[in-house]
Amino acid sequence: MTRNAPDPNAADPCISGPPAPADDTTLRLLSAGDLAGIDIGLADVVGTVEGAYRTLAAGLSDNPRKLTVKPADGHSVSYAMLGRDGSRDVVAVKTSYKHGLDRGRQEQHYYTTLTLYDDRTGLPVAMMDCGRIGSLRTPAVSALLARECAAPGARSALVIGTGTQGRLALPFLLTTLPGLDRLMLFGTHPQGIEAVRARLHAHFPGRDVEVVGDARAAAADADVVVATAGGHTPAAVEAGDLRPGALAVLVGHGLAPSTLHHADRVVATSEAQMHVTGTDMADADGKLPAVDTEFPQVLAGRAKGRTAPGERIFAYNSGLVVTDIALGHRFAELALGRGLGTQVPLWR
Template structure:
């Protein structure tokens, strides 16, 4: 069995190639059962959650990602999420490779946001606002710059020093970035808003979104997590990465309970957008919202790209 460490996994997942791989995977489809979720200890006492995410193509490859989420890790100076990915031959069950699941997760999450933005963000979107400063947040500017002419990036984080560090990192990469302390003024100026946090309370207020904004909610992925209030959904054309989001997303569950959303208002999934079965943005002034909880199909596509690239080398 071949092993791809974090550096080797990341090296095979440059965003243009990964976005194309995700687009092909969405069109082709795969067998993707519902994820398994289990609590590890008491969340109130610093416990966490384990997710098991399988996907396979008949006669092709089978992948399984194991993820642990411990939000209290941030107080310890540790990432809140860790993951391992194992790729198998779906015909024989023979293990092919073990890959760095953190890189798979972070890069496919950012690339999924970029793929959705191809359909939902205005073609002239130039100003990006990132909420968060973790693995995914750090990758969002590069991913979105692969599909939209992003010229300026604002960074907000609930701990301002984290936003300042990320802005400085982006500046060192040649990106025009700045940290912002006040969220409302930054929202008013943003063309794309990407929230990549582990928040359990709404950070984005729908009344503060400017016409024409595209909103990515890609950080929260359990019923207990939330990044936007119900008015964000009430004002937006809403899309999801998979229909599983309707049952697993705290954002959608809360918006539904508070009257800001019902399932009949769902405009489509990412697969339907990629297949041309759902219409994307309809005008320059409407607000679009993409809610992602993460897809094992995207994990499989990323892992296959790493494996195929490694074999070619």
């Protein structure tokens, strides 16, 4: 299932270099509204994210372990991620802060930003809201994991959760696995379910989704399970619920720890990241099992995503900042080319 890896040193026709800033005293701010009007296809997103992984696997990019701050009562969580994209010569810092984890979705506050710098000139490119970038990058990674790790001939998929990550999960899965003919969804929010349907119809007008009331029962019929739900979800698919050959991808919540600990094979976008953000999947001793391979190595052709058709595979999808940089740079290129954003004299 793995494609032949391109030469990481070859020029990417989609990369024209970072948009040139006006000077070193101002910073271009790109708001959520600025980025909302940028039209980008799902295949473009998948290709951009895949390229970032391949460049990382080639040793040309840097993606240090993320820093985390969380109070003892768990009401908020903050992340900081620094990285460098070697194919674009772009350095970036991403921050993420969520408040109200002990409350309902409507009472939570979430802010995430990405600041890009041109490492050729040493000048800033832009600071942008990172919400849309994350909402595209993460389901694109899940779709790539499905392409590389799903059993041959996979035909059915179950998405758990209807939030930001769940709403584009099915369109991206169909982009990389067009042979899927049964699409299932477990969700508890009627508005979220309708949003999933609307996104699916927007990208694949002839397709619909089957809403299921029992996630564990539905998992038994799914070749691919993508768990994107929030922490309050009642869904907790166990290892025994998965059919032979199933791929279970964890993005948020919806999978019980047994799906990791009893998996035949474990793939992670980053083992170090999994140990930072995946502690809720630890066993009674607070331990996580070893990862069999990291996903960048699979895309580079140095490791296999799947080694046998009947393997039950657990895949941990933790965002890597190099993928945010690649996709953020693409958005900045498109936005600045249209003159979008606000120039702020930050360093005057």
